[in-house]
Amino acid sequence: MRNQCGIVRDLLPSYIDGLCSNESKEFIEIHNKSCDACREVLNQMKTEVSFPNEKDRVERLTAKKPFKKLKNILIISISSLLILAVILTAIVFEYLNQPRPVDTNSIIIQEIVIENNQLTVIGDTAHSALWYSGEYEINYDGVETLYLIPRYRQVSKENSSGRFVINHEFRGELLELDLASINKIYLQGKNPSDIRLIWER
Known part of the structure; x- marks a missing residue:
C-alpha cells in the first residue's frame, strides 16, 4: 500500500492538471477510495491550486491594476477627443453659417x-x-x-x-x-x- 501511495502522490499533480493517462487516472481513483491519506493529500493539493496563498493573490491583483488604469485612461482620452471633435465641428459649422457681406x-x-x-x-x-x-x-x-x-x-x-x-x-x-x-x-x-x-x- 505504501508503495502505491508513493506512486499515487507522484501522479497527483498530473492528475489535477488532467495530464495523466486514463489508466493512471483510474489507478489513482481506485486507490483513493480506500486510502484516506492519499485522498487528503489530493484535497489539499486541489485547495492550494484553487486558492493560492494571500501573497500570490495580492501579486496577481497588483499586476492587473496597471492594465486597468491604462484601459481607463484610454477610454477617457478617446471620449475627450470625440467630445472635442463634436465641439469643433459645431464651431466650424456656426462660423460657416454666419451671414456675412461679400465682395x-x-x-x-x-x-x-x-x-x-x-x-x-x-x-x-x-x-x-x-x-x-x-x-x-x-x-x-x-x-x-x-x-x-x-x-x-x-x-x-x-x-x-x-x-x-x-x-x-x-x-x-x-x-x-x-x-x-x-x-x-x-x-x-x-x-x-x-x-x-x-x-x-
Whole structure:
C-alpha cells in the first residue's frame, strides 16, 4: 500500500492538471477510495491550486491594476477627443453659417424697383457657394444715398443658390424717408471701402 501511495502522490499533480493517462487516472481513483491519506493529500493539493496563498493573490491583483488604469485612461482620452471633435465641428459649422457681406464683384444685380415706399432688389451671385441668407442691411446717408448690404452664408438650408429677392418696406428709422429724394443706391461689401453703384436716378 505504501508503495502505491508513493506512486499515487507522484501522479497527483498530473492528475489535477488532467495530464495523466486514463489508466493512471483510474489507478489513482481506485486507490483513493480506500486510502484516506492519499485522498487528503489530493484535497489539499486541489485547495492550494484553487486558492493560492494571500501573497500570490495580492501579486496577481497588483499586476492587473496597471492594465486597468491604462484601459481607463484610454477610454477617457478617446471620449475627450470625440467630445472635442463634436465641439469643433459645431464651431466650424456656426462660423460657416454666419451671414456675412461679400465682395461687391461677387453680386450680380438684375433689377431694382422703387415704388410705394418699397425697395425691391433682384439679384444673383457669381459664386454658387455663396448662398443668400435672407438677411440684409440698408443704410441711409441722410441726404440722397442708400447702401445695400445683402448677407450670404456658406452653408444654408434656406436657399440653395445665390439668387435673392429683397423687398424692403421703409419703416422705423427710415419711415419718414422720401424715396423721391434718393438718387443713388450703392452695393456695399464686407469692407466699407468696397462699394459699387447699382442704381442712379
